[in-house]
Amino acid sequence: MNFYDKILKLIEKNNGYVTTKxxxxxxxxxxxxxxxxxxxxxxxxxKGYYGLPDYIEDEYYKISSKSKNARFSLATALYLHxxxxxxxxxxxxxxxxxxxxxxxxxxxxxxxxxxxxxxDLGMIEMTSPFGMKIKVYDVERTICDIxxxxxxxxxxxxxKALKEYAKSKNKNLxxxxxxxxxxxxxxKVSEYMEVLL
Numbered sequence: 001m002n003f004y005d006k007i008l009k010l011i012e013k014n015n016g017y018v019t020t021k022x023x024x025x026x027x028x029x030x031x032x033x034x035x036x037x038x039x040x041x042x043x044x045x046x047k048g049y050y051g052l053p054d055y056i057e058d059e060y061y062k063i064s065s066k067s068k069n070a071r072f073s074l075a076t077a078l079y080l081h082x083x084x085x086x087x088x089x090x091x092x093x094x095x096x097x098x099x100x101x102x103x104x105x106x107x108x109x110x111x112x113x114x115x116x117x118x119x120d121l122g123m124i125e126m127t128s129p130f131g132m133k134i135k136v137y138d139v140e141r142t143i144c145d146i147x148x149x150x151x152x153x154x155x156x157x158x159x160k161a162l163k164e165y166a167k168s169k170n171k172n173l174x175x176x177x178x179x180x181x182x183x184x185x186x187x188k189v190s191e192y193m194e195v196l197l
Contacts, residue, residue: 003032004041011042015131016055019065020048047102058130059091063109066102069095071123071135073112074149075157077142080126083161094119094137094145112149121182122175139165140176147192148185166196 001009006028011018020030033050036042042050045057049065064070074092078084091109096116103109122141128134137145143165146153165171173193180189 003028004036007032007036007042011050011052015058016052017045017058017061017132018042018050020050021065056130058128058132059108060128060134061130061132063091063093063103063106064134066106067095067099069099069119070103071095071119071137073137073142074110074145075153077137078146078157078161080128080136081139081142083139083142083164084157086157112145118182122179138175139168139170140172141179143176144179144183144185144189147188148183162192162196166193 006026007018007023010022010026014022018033020033023030023033033042037044037050040053043053043055045051045055046062046066049062051057060072064072071094072080072092073094075084075086076088076092079086079088089108092112093103093109094112094114095103096119097113099111099113103111122138122144123135124138125133126136143162146158146161150158176189176193177186180186
């Protein structure tokens, strides 16, 4: 199998996408990507992000591939967990304080910054609506985040998400309490849960 076939195999595995990083990690020189773009076999979607000519752009994957520390959060995470039916027009991303990278220039992104100590709290990997692996906060972390950021949230999205969570058979109240403690919002979270449960 030549390098071009290896790249196509990676793309097939990724539902039509590949990043320069993935190609290099698989021992392939990135010049092969450039050649594939020149020959019309691939299109360069953005820096380090390539797709087949008939690709459907996966904004989630494209955004998350710009920083290894990017986690989908708040309203975007609610949507990914089916706690909101509003398709994101802008994407909420949480990053560590001090971040100074490419996502700051993205028009479709709202950045939220946290202490590095809680950056990975409740972080899971899930599949984007287009089939790619992305980093997202789990349901309990997302509930803590929206309670902490209530003033920045759309009131309708906020109350619907809390009601949906309270009704859910899969809610994990001990995990919610653990996260709330780590984020110093235990009192706020328990007040909301007392009203809803």
